[in-house]
Amino acid sequence: MDATALWQRYQEWLYFHEELGFYLDVSRMRFDNAFVEALQPKFDKAFKDMAELEKGAIANPDENRMVGHYWLRNPDLAPSPEVTQEIVSVVEQIEVFAEKVHTGGIHPPKAPRFTDVISIGIGGSALGPQFVAQALAPDFPPLAIHFIDNSDPAGIDRVLTQLRNRLSSTLVLVISKSGGTPEPRNGMKEVKTAYSGQNLDFAKYAVAITMPGSKLDKLAESEEWLARFSMYDWVGGRTSEMSTVGLVPAALQGIDIRAMLEGAKIMDDATRIPSIKSNPAALLALSWYFSGNGKGEKDMVVLPYKDSLLLFSRYLQQLVMESLGKEKDLDGNIAHQGIAVYGNKGSTDQHAYVQQLREGVPNFFATFIEVLEDRKGTSVEVEAGITSGDYLSGFLQGTRQALYENQRDSIVVTIPQVNPLTVGALIALYERAVGFYASLVNINAYHQPGVEAGKKAAAAVLELQKKVVEILQAQSNPLSLEELAQKANESDKVESIYAILRHLHANGRGVVLEGNFAQPNSLKVSLN
Numbered sequence: 001m002d003a004t005a006l007w008q009r010y011q012e013w014l015y016f017h018e019e020l021g022f023y024l025d026v027s028r029m030r031f032d033n034a035f036v037e038a039l040q041p042k043f044d045k046a047f048k049d050m051a052e053l054e055k056g057a058i059a060n061p062d063e064n065r066m067v068g069h070y071w072l073r074n075p076d077l078a079p080s081p082e083v084t085q086e087i088v089s090v091v092e093q094i095e096v097f098a099e100k101v102h103t104g105g106i107h108p109p110k111a112p113r114f115t116d117v118i119s120i121g122i123g124g125s126a127l128g129p130q131f132v133a134q135a136l137a138p139d140f141p142p143l144a145i146h147f148i149d150n151s152d153p154a155g156i157d158r159v160l161t162q163l164r165n166r167l168s169s170t171l172v173l174v175i176s177k178s179g180g181t182p183e184p185r186n187g188m189k190e191v192k193t194a195y196s197g198q199n200l201d202f203a204k205y206a207v208a209i210t211m212p213g214s215k216l217d218k219l220a221e222s223e224e225w226l227a228r229f230s231m232y233d234w235v236g237g238r239t240s241e242m243s244t245v246g247l248v249p250a251a252l253q254g255i256d257i258r259a260m261l262e263g264a265k266i267m268d269d270a271t272r273i274p275s276i277k278s279n280p281a282a283l284l285a286l287s288w289y290f291s292g293n294g295k296g297e298k299d300m301v302v303l304p305y306k307d308s309l310l311l312f313s314r315y316l317q318q319l320v321m322e323s324l325g326k327e328k329d330l331d332g333n334i335a336h337q338g339i340a341v342y343g344n345k346g347s348t349d350q351h352a353y354v355q356q357l358r359e360g361v362p363n364f365f366a367t368f369i370e371v372l373e374d375r376k377g378t379s380v381e382v383e384a385g386i387t388s389g390d391y392l393s394g395f396l397q398g399t400r401q402a403l404y405e406n407q408r409d410s411i412v413v414t415i416p417q418v419n420p421l422t423v424g425a426l427i428a429l430y431e432r433a434v435g436f437y438a439s440l441v442n443i444n445a446y447h448q449p450g451v452e453a454g455k456k457a458a459a460a461v462l463e464l465q466k467k468v469v470e471i472l473q474a475q476s477n478p479l480s481l482e483e484l485a486q487k488a489n490e491s492d493k494v495e496s497i498y499a500i501l502r503h504l505h506a507n508g509r510g511v512v513l514e515g516n517f518a519q520p521n522s523l524k525v526s527l528n
């Protein structure tokens with residue numbers, strides 16, 4: 001396509017939302033009108049499915065749940081006045097709580113103010129709060145946030161060591177929708193131990209964010225934690241940023257949560273329009289479908305040209321991959337759906353993997369996120385008439401062009417600034433695009449059956465560990481791994497037993513391994 005035709009195509013497909021100052025450019029996705037027309041019936045169904053979902057239909061049949069994250073930013077849409085009222089009052093409670101924490105109305109037992117907050121959670125209970133903190137927290141927030149999002153002891157130590165002199169003024173959020181996920185449970189126990197170690201009463205510092213009646217909720221209630229905020233069963237983990245999960249940490253950092261909700265609401269309104277060309281989420285879903293043939297054949301590379309949006313791709317990784325990565329479609333047929341997502345930020349990544357994007361395997365499409373405002377205030381010139389921001393902008397344009405010249409497609413999302421309104425809008429945009437795409441390819445975007453398999457297997461490993469340690473305790477002579485496996489009646493699990501023992505051995509947990517470590521079969525194991 002020559003430059004004039006491309007400029008024409010750019011204008012023909014450009015989406016602009018005036019109130020948000022938001023643009024979406026899909027002109028460099030090389031679909032034609034015939035493709036769009038062919039997809040129209042699928043879109044008609046997607047728009048209909050979405051309208052049903054918003055009215056409270058059971059859109060997640062496997063878990064028999066409604067899917068209501070859209071109600072969070074427009075409570076009047078909720079299917080009953082009680083739900084509407086609850087959503088409204090929870091936001092008020094969050095604001096009151098944050099205000100009291102900021103002004104010292106709620107304060108730690110031994111200090112006038114909380115200075116820091118540790119947020120413990122994983123998956124949907126971490127990625128949204130992390131993304132939003134990076135994007136929107138002020139440079140000097142009223143409370144500085146620290147995340148524990150793993151069961152990694154060294155990672156936990158790092159946070160606790162850095163905070164050791166401020167633990168007595170550090171609030172702790174334990175965030176888990178189900179209230180039974182092992183990683184946040186472990187994080188909570190570790191943090192609790194650190195508080196006891198400094199003679200601090202953990203309950204006076206701890207806040208639970210979870211579904212009413214969950215294990216975590218019961219614990220927080222019985223121990224009389226400082227506060228409890230409830231999470232709804234009709235909000236999925238990966239779409240929970242606008243629920244208590246995301247709003248409590250955001251409000252504590254002084255982020256304007258009303259503006260986030262407003263941005264999401266405006267984008268929700270814009271993406272409710274049942275017309276592909278006038279609906280930015282539909283345009284995204286169309287582009288994804290085109291690029292990967294409706295089968296996820298191409299990866300989504302997300303490149304925000306703005307440091308504060310660094311974690312957007314990580315956030316989208318869960319939203320997109322956990323929602324779309326499914327073995328079966330809604331009719332029970334094997335479908336193996338999904339779209340792989342990765343990326344960090346530009347121009348940084350141009351000096352890492354953009355070489356492959358431009359010249360290597362053409363198995364992706366790029367999404368550039370452009371922010372029009374360079375910074376608050378004026379910029380110095382790094383050369384005559386040119387600022388750092390001009391460079392960043394030029395790098396984005398240049399990479400987009402270089403990719404296109406080599407038949408690599410891309411989308412550009414443009415926002416005026418990174419602020420609570422636009423971040424709320426971005427989140428809402430992708431939530432809706434994922435919902436549409438799921439309809440196009442006929443899958444349930446709102447469950448995650450595959451995650452269970454890994455969790456169950458991990459639980460079985462821990463059971464096996466307890467069993468082999470018990471056998472070793474009753475044993476006076478060293479055993480080979482196979483002998484041990486036989487005694488445990490787990491002969492088919494020698495490799496797993498080996499991995500367990502090697503880990504215990506490396507951590508001074510009383511396991512002695514002797515023999516040739518290059519030949520695990522030669523090893524003898526005993527306890528010291």
Ligand SMILES: O=P(O)(O)OC[C@H]1O[C@H](O)[C@H](O)[C@@H](O)[C@@H]1O
Pocket residue numbers: 122123124125175176177178179180181184237238322448451
């Ligand atoms: O918030 P939680 O219930 O602790 O869940 C945290 C995460 O755990 C699971 O592995 C799910 O696959 C995620 O969707 C969820 O966000």
